[in-house]
Amino acid sequence: MSGLIGAAGGGGGCWGMIWSCIHPTPRRHLPKISPIPPHPFLFHRTVPPRPLFQSVPRTVSRPPLVVASTPPLLQDAAATTALFSSAYFLVLAFDKLTESRIIRQSLSRKLVHILSGLLFAASWPFFSDSVHARYFAALVPLANFFRLLIHGLSLAADDTLVTSLTREGNPKELLRGPLYYVVVLLVSTTVFWRESPVGVVSVAMMCGGDGIADIIGRRYGFQKLPYNPHKSWLGSISMFICGSLISAGMLYCFTSLGCFSLDWSSALQRVLLVSLVATIVESLPITETLDDNLSVPLASMVTALMIFG
Numbered sequence: 561m562s563g564l565i566g567a568a569g570g571g572g573g574c575w576g577m578i579w580s581c582i583h584p585t586p587r588r589h590l591p592k593i594s595p596i597p598p599h600p601f602l603f604h605r606t607v608p609p610r611p612l613f614q615s616v617p618r619t620v621s622r623p624p625l626v627v628a629s630t631p632p633l634l635q636d637a638a639a640t641t642a643l644f645s646s647a648y649f650l651v652l653a654f655d656k657l658t659e660s661r662i663i664r665q666s667l668s669r670k671l672v673h674i675l676s677g678l679l680f681a682a683s684w685p686f687f688s689d690s691v692h693a694r695y696f697a698a699l700v701p702l703a704n705f706f707r708l709l710i711h712g713l714s715l716a717a718d719d720t721l722v723t724s725l726t727r728e729g730n731p732k733e734l735l736r737g738p739l740y741y742v743v744v745l746l747v748s749t750t751v752f753w754r755e756s757p758v759g760v761v762s763v764a765m766m767c768g769g770d771g772i773a774d775i776i777g778r779r780y781g782f783q784k785l786p787y788n789p790h791k792s793w794l795g796s797i798s799m800f801i802c803g804s805l806i807s808a809g810m811l812y813c814f815t816s817l818g819c820f821s822l823d824w825s826s827a828l829q830r831v832l833l834v835s836l837v838a839t840i841v842e843s844l845p846i847t848e849t850l851d852d853n854l855s856v857p858l859a860s861m862v863t864a865l866m867i868f869g
């Protein structure tokens with residue numbers, strides 16, 4: 561329980577410092593968390609298990625990073641505008657780096673893959689605590705969905721997008737990996753948002769884990785997997801380690817902000833389990849039928865739903 565109070569009370573960490581400056585939440589105000597009934601088909605125990613995670617009720621959790629007396633609509637509109645411009649300039653920046661041959665196109669694509677989703681999820685605490693906040697945030701992946709669709713179908717031309725987001729410069733490539741990627745961000749935002757670890761972990765594994773696997777594996781992955789000659793041990797191990805670290809780090813920030821609370825005595829094992837399942841799924845030779853940008857987040861979501869509830 562102390563682990564819960566520590567985490568939910570913004571005990572420390574990056575956001576925790578900001579949080580405790582803005583809203584020092586007295587520990588006595590934290591919710592009395594009733595034990596969650598035993599999971600229907602996992603971890604059967606006679607004693608009710610300790611709560612794995614609990615979204616902190618709005619009456620207790622103040623909205624993270626709320627600027628005092630800012631109307632929620634204004635705060636959400638400002639955060640959404642900032643996201644739209646950041647997304648545009650991120651892609652533009654990597655296009656320029658690729659065009660000036662500072663980085664290779666494959667590395668540019670992967671860095672956009674890693675940074676876009678992680679920075680997008682990291683922006684969620686900047687939105688208000690309004691019930692509409694998640695839909696404001698969802699406008700950004702939604703707009704990018706249509707942007708990718710339009711340019712992937714060559715209904716309009718955008719060399720910046722094609723250069724920084726495709727392998728070989730074929731606009732049709734936008735209709736696979738990148739399109740699935742923004743759909744996953746859309747689902748994570750609208751279905752899970754910042755009230756559950758499921759969306760955060762799924763985005764961390766798709767962006768951080770899968771992205772690092774590509775960068776490390778493509779360059780240093782000489783020992784290929786016995787069941788998949790296109791993937792390597794080093795790529796998969798990198799995905800597991802970095803995916804776990806990024807997931808745990810993001811969960812720590814979100815709990816420090818009071819978005820939800822976690823029983824940290826078992827949460828780390830659960831993060832490792834989600835990362836292991838996602839890494840195994842990513843290593844399978846199924847990319848031709850199911851893109852990694854779907855299989856990795858789907859595996860993460862299903863596993864996280866089963867163990868975080």
Ligand SMILES: Nc1ccn([C@@H]2O[C@H](COP(=O)(O)OP(=O)(O)OP(=O)(O)O)[C@@H](O)[C@H]2O)c(=O)n1
Pocket residue numbers: 669727737773774775776777778779781790791792793794795796799842843847852
């Ligand atoms: N577990 C992994 C994953 C990736 N890779 C390396 O990274 C490359 C690309 O990995 P992949 O996951 O297939 O990336 P994609 O998303 O399919 O590639 P892209 O992003 O270019 O679409 C692979 O060919 C391989 O060289 C690896 O060695 N081990």
Ligand SMILES: C/C(=C\CO)CCC[C@H](C)CCC[C@H](C)CCCC(C)C
Pocket residue numbers: 643646647650669670672673675676677679680683700701704708724725737738741742745853
């Ligand atoms: C190359 C990519 C996937 C293929 O594996 C990444 C595609 C990126 C999208 C086109 C852009 C997504 C933008 C995000 C929804 C918002 C990012 C905001 C952030 C603050 C930069």
